[in-house]
Amino acid sequence: LSRCVAGTAEGGPSSSHVFVVRKDQDIYIQTLRKLFNESHGIFLGLQRSEEELAGKPRKAQLVQVSKNYRSVIRACMEDMHQAAISTREPALQSQYSTQVSILSAMELIWNLCEILFVEAAAAGPLLLRLLDWVRLHVCDVDNMVREVLSSEQPSKHKLFWNVVDIFVLQGRMDEARHLLSKEATANPTSGNMYKILDDLMKKMPVPSLGNTQTLTEMELKWQHWHEECQRYLQDGTFASDSHMESICKILLGDEDAILEKKELMTTWYHFLVTRLLYSHPTVKPMELRFYAQAGNRISSLDLFLGGESSPEPLDTILMAAFEFEIHQVIKECSIALSNWWFVAHLTDLLDHCKLLQSHNLYFGSNMREFLLLEYASGLFSHHSLWQLGVDYFDHCPEYGRVYLELHIERIPLNTEQKALKVLRICEQRQMHEQVRSICKIMAMKALRNNRLGSALSWSIRAKDAAFATLISDRFLKDYCERGSFSDLDLIDNLGPSMLLSDRLTFLGKYREFHRLYGEQRFTEAARLLLMLMTAHIAPCSFWMTLLTDALPLLEQKEVIFSAEQTYELMRCLEDLTVGKSEKQKFQDDNETTKVEMLRLALARNLARVIVKEGTLEGS
């Protein structure tokens, strides 16, 4: 966002330091660049589609957008992970690893929000989604599984039962049964137990995604199945094998049995979902809070942690999500994360799902806009990401424009390309003030570096008459000193912009005079030259030069100036010299000589032209 500079008043001479402090450091992390760029594209797509399909229900599309955001996070995580393992610097490595865990946490949270808010999964599918969510985010299982399966005798592996247990805990029945079958073949004596357990697991009713059964049907089936499991347990069917007995207890949703496998589940939210799977698979969204809520008699968090440790920020955020406290989720995320990327994009998406009530803040009409403004402002201190910020401001209806106006003027314009880029953005949005200001700055810069042509074209673009006059004067001064013009192309092609300032017009016309002279179109050149003085386009200070320019025309073999014109020229010369005081007149010898030469040339011309004009044709 902004950089704050603090100066310190020191007593000692040793450290007169100034500290530079900055917020939003994250935008400078190279590997996150992809995150910002790609999410920008997704953001824009979402805004545009909203405009096109305004009002129509589009849940599926919003879910897709959410998935897109998540895949960007995952891609970034992958890059970051690669960077972490390939670097050799321990400091960098730890930084990358930290980033990976932060990104992973962000994806975890976003995924849950997608299930609960964007998709708003109803009872039934809700549990299935939550199961997917848990399976996706507890990765250690795969390693264990691989280890066990690749061993010679899987059922003898020390981790065998761990793997079976975790499959059961995650509701992965088929995989659990597959493994158990290996145990069955290895231990024919427990064949009967295995068959019963396998059967129970096969028959377990699960919510379906389609409309094949209603919730009530499902609940009924589940009740029967639950009772059947209960019977087997009470009959002592599994009494001789503690592992299988524990699995049966889990199937029955026995909390203690599930909690015993704490180490395998690793998190309280895994525990929450497992509980739900085996005690209340048809849980409704609004009932989740009772299972999650800290301090509640049946709180998953409390049961899991058992009072040993306190919840961490991630836990608080997930808790708020389970409780459907969207504003709380956003608030907690804002506090926990070091930049606004996550909350800005998530809130925008939730706003499109029409889930946020208007929450009037001083800065920004609502939460969405407030967060987007903060995020975009942060982008502006970056040398290239600022361009993304422009689009975000465009989609903030209340303050976006004024924020853009304030920020865009502060982008350093070190190259012409950058200046042109910024200008284009301003022009597209009719930010005339900013256009003018930027053009003026560029003109001033060019002038200081003696690039008169560039300065002139910038001041024309800025429609800055005063500056154009200044630069024209410089051009003319240069001409007087060096006898030639720089940037001829520019001056020759001024066109209507010549009229911006009188001096500029003069410059253009004067150059035209030179061109005409060069093309030997003397009569026209002469006419133009005279007009420049008589129409007062030329500044008085320049008349001497103009008259001197007339000399070669007067000395031509052919008579160019008419009598009338010659009289005019003489008048101009008198006007010029009469104005000077006595002491000025004879100070400059050069000057006096010139005046004398002019007088002579004019007189001679007059003589010739009178004769010429007085002569009849043919005689």
Next chain:
Amino acid sequence: QVSVINTVDTSHEDMIHDAQMDYYGTRLATCSSDRSVKIFDVRNGGQILIADLRGHEGPVWQVAWAHPMYGNILASCSYDRKVIVWKEENGTWEKTYEYTGHDSSVNSVCWAPHDYGLILACGSSDGAISLLSYTGDGQWEVKKISNAHTIGCNAVSWAPAVVPGSLVEQPSGQKPNYIKRFASGGCDNLVKIWKEEDGQWKEEQKLEAHSDWVRDVAWAPSIGLPTSTIASCSQDGRVFIWTCDDASGNSWSPKLLHKFNDVVWHVSWSITANILAVSGGDNKVTLWKESVDGLWACISDVNKGQGGVSAVTEGQQNEQ
């Protein structure tokens, strides 16, 4: 979260009184009791000394960058009663104007919004405020407000350029009628608002709330709302936020941001006026933001340096 990203070792031989970033955040100007003004290039976390300007004969209290459209121009004011305007020409920094019209230490300088032209306001311990306007060709016109504050004036800050009825699009090319205003803080414990009428500067408002010398005033940038906001800080340890809701600028109401335990030296707004930086003798720099319910909350703390923190500016920095 705010973190220190760079420490600039200025090699000033004495206390630093002010540090200001330029418009783009690429350069830093510092001034000190050692009578010098230094300019550093601070791009990409670097610190290259560009210029060491000597010209003052006493501690230099404040520096201020003019808008880049006028070129690279820096103003400085000092205990030696002088205000110096420095300009960069052909890569070197030179004194372009020196103003000696004050009878006592000049404490504060502030450039007006670029829309008004190149105008510098200077507040002095002789109680007067001078307004220096560049009229072209190296010439400056001076207007003086005598006895602006009894005992002395410590700070000046311009209001953003807002055209009355600015919501209506102005036809391009026409110069809009700006009403120029600025705020000043003085040793009479008052914050005053000045308005230009018919070429004359008149006192428009007197804001009373402080019980000791006002050390700094900062007029917040405009974000298009009809409200105006001014922050003021004082020797009494208090920082007030003044807001005026109506466009005519008649009723200002103060809100206490916080009472600190020590003198508060400086206040400064971020570009979009949503964050206020405060620095004081209690050796801290704090950043403040207004919350939903209108109360101001401290969003971070930067605690650095031995001795008081005497100057704070918010600017935008750009990585190159």
